[in-house]
Amino acid sequence: xxxxxxxxxxxxxxxxxxxxxxxxxxxxxxxxxxxxxxxxxxxxxxxxxxxxxxxxxxxxxxxxxxxxxxxxxxxxxxxxxxxxxxxxxxxxxxxxxxxxxxxxxxxxxxxxxxxxxxxxxxxxxxxxxxxxxxxxxxxxxxxxxxxxxxxxxxxxxxxxxxxxxxxxxxxxxxxxxxxxxxxxxxxxxxxxxxxxxxxxxxxxxxxxxxxxxxxxxxxxxxxxxxxxxxxxxxxxxxxxxxxxxxxxxxxxxxxxxxxxxxxxxxxxxxxxxxxxxxxxxxxxxxxxxxxxxxxxxxxxxxxxxxxxxxxxxxxxxxxxxxxxxxxxxxxxxxxxxxxxxxxxxxxxxxxxxxxxxxxxxxxxxxxxxxxxxxxxxxxxxxxxxxxxxxxxxxxxxxxxxxxxxxxxxxxxxxxxxxxxxxxxxxxxxxxxxxxxxxxxxxxxxxxxxxxxxxxxxxxxxxxxxxxxxxxxxxxxxxxxxxxxxxxx
Numbered sequence: 461x462x463x464x465x466x467x468x469x470x471x472x473x474x475x476x477x478x479x480x481x482x483x484x485x486x487x488x489x490x491x492x493x494x495x496x497x498x499x500x501x502x503x504x505x506x507x508x509x510x511x512x513x514x515x516x517x518x519x520x521x522x523x524x525x526x527x528x529x530x531x532x533x534x535x536x537x538x539x540x541x542x543x544x545x546x547x548x549x550x551x552x553x554x555x556x557x558x559x560x561x562x563x564x565x566x567x568x569x570x571x572x573x574x575x576x577x578x579x580x581x582x583x584x585x586x587x588x589x590x591x592x593x594x595x596x597x598x599x600x601x602x603x604x605x606x607x608x609x610x611x612x613x614x615x616x617x618x619x620x621x622x623x624x625x626x627x628x629x630x631x632x633x634x635x636x637x638x639x640x641x642x643x644x645x646x647x648x649x650x651x652x653x654x655x656x657x658x659x660x661x662x663x664x665x666x667x668x669x670x671x672x673x674x675x676x677x678x679x680x681x682x683x684x685x686x687x688x689x690x691x692x693x694x695x696x697x698x699x700x701x702x703x704x705x706x707x708x709x710x711x712x713x714x715x716x717x718x719x720x721x722x723x724x725x726x727x728x729x730x731x732x733x734x735x736x737x738x739x740x741x742x743x744x745x746x747x748x749x750x751x752x753x754x755x756x757x758x759x760x761x762x763x764x765x766x767x768x769x770x771x772x773x774x775x776x777x778x779x780x781x782x783x784x785x786x787x788x789x790x791x792x793x794x795x796x797x798x799x800x801x802x803x804x805x806x807x808x809x810x811x812x813x814x815x816x817x818x819x820x821x822x823x824x825x826x827x828x829x830x831x832x833x834x835x836x837x838x839x840x841x842x843x844x845x846x847x848x849x850x851x852x853x854x855x856x857x858x859x860x861x862x863x864x865x866x867x868x869x870x871x872x873x874x875x876x877x878x879x880x881x882x883x884x885x886x887x888x889x890x891x892x893x894x895x896x897x898x899x900x901x902x903x904x905x906x907x908x909x910x911x912x913x914x915x916x917x918x919x920x921x922x923x924x925x926x927x928x929x930x931x932x933x934x935x936x937x938x939x940x941x942x943x944x945x946x947x948x
Contacts, residue, residue: 562812566927583748585748628758636769640769648871653720665725728751735822738754771838772943775801798909856873858870914944
């Protein structure tokens with residue numbers, strides 16, 4: 461693999477399929493109750509990037525990874541950002557010794573050597589050195605003059621005449637595929653205060669505004685380039701005519717609307733295709749600005765729901781969901797998956813030996829070459845970024861395994877997080893008893909992973925799982941209570 465392949469993202473490469481089938485049963489025998497997963501900060505968040513820090517690091521050093529082991533702050537997320545969820549009996553994960561390929565690659569990123577860890581919508585690190593011919597990137601969309609009469613962020617394009625009413629999402633289900641995002645989103649929309657919009661996954665922030673669109677031709681799914689969505693088109697899709705009219709009329713006649721809209725695109729947390737096209741990332745080997753900063757910039761009070769699952773079974777589920785609609789994967793078996801995993805693990809570990817872990821994770825060429833979506837399970841890489849962008853109380857962290865065992869509790873937790881009215885018993889039962897969405901059938905055809913595949917993936921993901929639990933200070937995210945599943 462040539463080093464120059466890590467220098468940039470190639471927008472001309474084809475984009476492999478991204479699953480929209482995400483709800484599944486998990487084979488877990490032990491019943492447990494999902495606790496509320498909301499937090500309140502105990503510190504004032506730092507909202508501005510420290511200009512003095514930029515000067516001390518120096519622009520020339522911004523794109524040069526430090527020597528292995530020289531970074532000093534990669535575990536030093538502010539306590540308020542990594543505080544354990546309230547009402548959850550937990551403890552910090554036990555100290556673990558990370559393998560050298562992981563710890564050295566983790567420390568190489570410019571992000572790890574900065575002392576200022578919460579940046580909000582500001583860049584993670586100082587400017588890189590773009591080439592003379594570097595094209596201008598896609599800029600932030602500026603915040604609107606949101607009206608106080610609407611709980612959802614809405615505004616008038618012509619405030620004086622109260623014309624041109626538009627809205628953007630109040631909340632996002634921003635990650636991760638094959639963790640139950642589709643099923644949860646559809647249940648949430650059964651609440652009378654959560655509007656349906658026109659679809660679940662809009663993908664405006666990561667694909668559609670760049671003109672990257674998934675198209676299917678005889679089962680082959682790839683990315684084609686067409687005219688990008690405008691921001692106005694995105695707002696039209698978010699609300700739909702009926703939803704927009706409902707909220708507009710409530711504001712007009714009742715002087716207040718409690719209705720909210722959502723965007724359920726589960727790749728916003730990690731999507732890596734277009735980061736090189738964002739303004740401010742030119743010349744960088746890894747992003748100093750990601751999708752989360754763009755969403756926060758336009759509406760800092762957005763709420764984020766993130767659902768995670770132990771990365772080993774999640775990866776297999778992701779693979780199975782792509783077989784039926786991805787031409788070159790048709791006819792795949794568990795042995796096919798095993799071979800892809802062996803190649804993918806080797807490819808990433810070779811990259812980690814030479815580059816920062818973040819540089820490798822955000823590289824689309826590698827992502828495409830390994831076929832299976834290994835990077836999507838590298839949760840702490842992306843979560844560490846988002847903890848620097850979003851106050852912790854604006855993020856709801858859920859486990860897919862809990863969702864399968866306590867669906868009602870998880871849905872109620874999400875309703876509480878979104879601050880919508882409580883449902884009576886009958887209405888809540890309707891939500892809970894709603895038919896499961898997007899449950900795949902390929903598992904019955906191919907059967908389970910080979911034991912040797914499970915062993916390789918568990919060993920590969922082990923440091924990622926521990927780092928994930930470490931930065932969130934929640935030992936439940938080690939998944940020891942539910943993985944591996946007990947067998948009768």
